[in-house]
Amino acid sequence: EMNTPVTGGNVSLYNETVDAAGSPQSIYPTPVIGMVGLVPDIGQICGQGWQKAGDLIYLLGFSLPTIGASEYLAVIHGLVTGKPPVIDFELERKVQAACRQGIRAGWVKSAHDCAEGGLATALAECCISGQLGAEIDLSWQHQGRFDAVLFGELASCIIVSVSPENRQDWEEYLKTQLGDYWQITGKVSEKSENLRIFDRNKQPAIDVSLETIQQVWSKAIERRL
Numbered sequence: 684e685m686n687t688p689v690t691g692g693n694v695s696l697y698n699e700t701v702d703a704a705g706s707p708q709s710i711y712p713t714p715v716i717g718m719v720g721l722v723p724d725i726g727q728i729c730g731q732g733w734q735k736a737g738d739l740i741y742l743l744g745f746s747l748p749t750i751g752a753s754e755y756l757a758v759i760h761g762l763v764t765g766k767p768p769v770i771d772f773e774l775e776r777k778v779q780a781a782c783r784q785g786i787r788a789g790w791v792k793s794a795h796d797c798a799e800g801g802l803a804t805a806l807a808e809c810c811i812s813g814q815l816g817a818e819i820d821l822s823w824q825h826q827g828r829f830d831a832v833l834f835g836e837l838a839s840c841i842i843v844s845v846s847p848e849n850r851q852d853w854e855e856y857l858k859t860q861l862g863d864y865w866q867i868t869g870k871v872s873e874k875s876e877n878l879r880i881f882d883r884n885k886q887p888a889i890d891v892s893l894e895t896i897q898q899v900w901s902k903a904i905e906r907r908l
Contacts, residue, residue, distance in 0.1 A: 691717040711763075727787045731795035732812025733871040738792060738844040740817060740869040741853075742802075743861065744778035746771075747826050748835025754800045755834035768838050774864060775839040781860045782841050790853045793844045801834035803889060805842055807878060807896050816876035816893055819869035822885050829882055833889070844871055 698710040722728060750756055751765025785791035793813065797805045810817055824832050845853050857865045878896060880889040 687718045687720045689716060690719050724787075727789075729786050729791060729793050730812060731809055732793055733809055733815040733817065733844055734792040734813060735846070736815055736871050736873045738846055738871040739850060739867055740819065740871065741843050741845060741857075742866045742868050743781060743841045743843060743857075744774055744837075744839040744864050745802075745866055746774075746837065746839070746864070748797075748801060748831050748837050748840075750828075750831045750835045753834060753836045754804070755830070759834075768836060770838045777861055778839050778841055778864070781857065781865075782843060784860075785843065785845070785853065785856070788852075788856075790845050790849045790856075791843045792846065793842075795842045797837045797840040797842065799836065801836050802840070802842075803833040803880060806880070807891075807900070809842060809844075810878050810893055811897055811900055813871070814874050814893065816872040816874065817869055817878050818872055818876075819878075819880040820885070821868065821888075822881060822883050823866065823868075825883060829888065833880070 692715060694712070694714045695710070696712045698713070699707050700710055702708050749765070749768050752763070752767040753765070756762040756765065782791060782794055786794065793809060795805050795809050806817060806819060821829075821832060827835075854867075874893060877890050877892050879887050882888040
């Protein structure tokens, strides 16, 4: 197991900034914790971007998401309300351990959390970082609102990609470590292909080009200004 000592922290409760017109605006209270972890072998690491077309995409620890206190509510609906997801610490520990072991065993080629913006946002970030598209099937997800499935934020969910040749070993390991808390949900596609996310009726809820995703992401600050 990896030790992660806390090196420092800060809680800002009353900070302010100014908007474009010079009017004071409050900044949300922001607790920050600084931590340092040990990586035993620098060769056994991975980033969030897809690595190769044809790799399989899995969700580790995926459960029923919530849109409470989410970026989706704030950005799309202008609402800062609701409760964030309740953390299942035992599931969190198991998901993190399974992901680390998958990386060290050479099975996991990319890994990314779903904490900010939810599943759809995280998948888009994987496409941007890897410069590859993806085909995602969410027809198996039958519970709750579908916008919550796409944009609800989760504490114990990691998106990983795995080579098809490692599928059997990887899935056997997941069954012993996570039980039913994992799901194969798609595959990485070529750069020329879109990010496609299919809904419960197997219809494309999201079908957007990599070029469009890249433009929206890279020019976010420019649009604000």
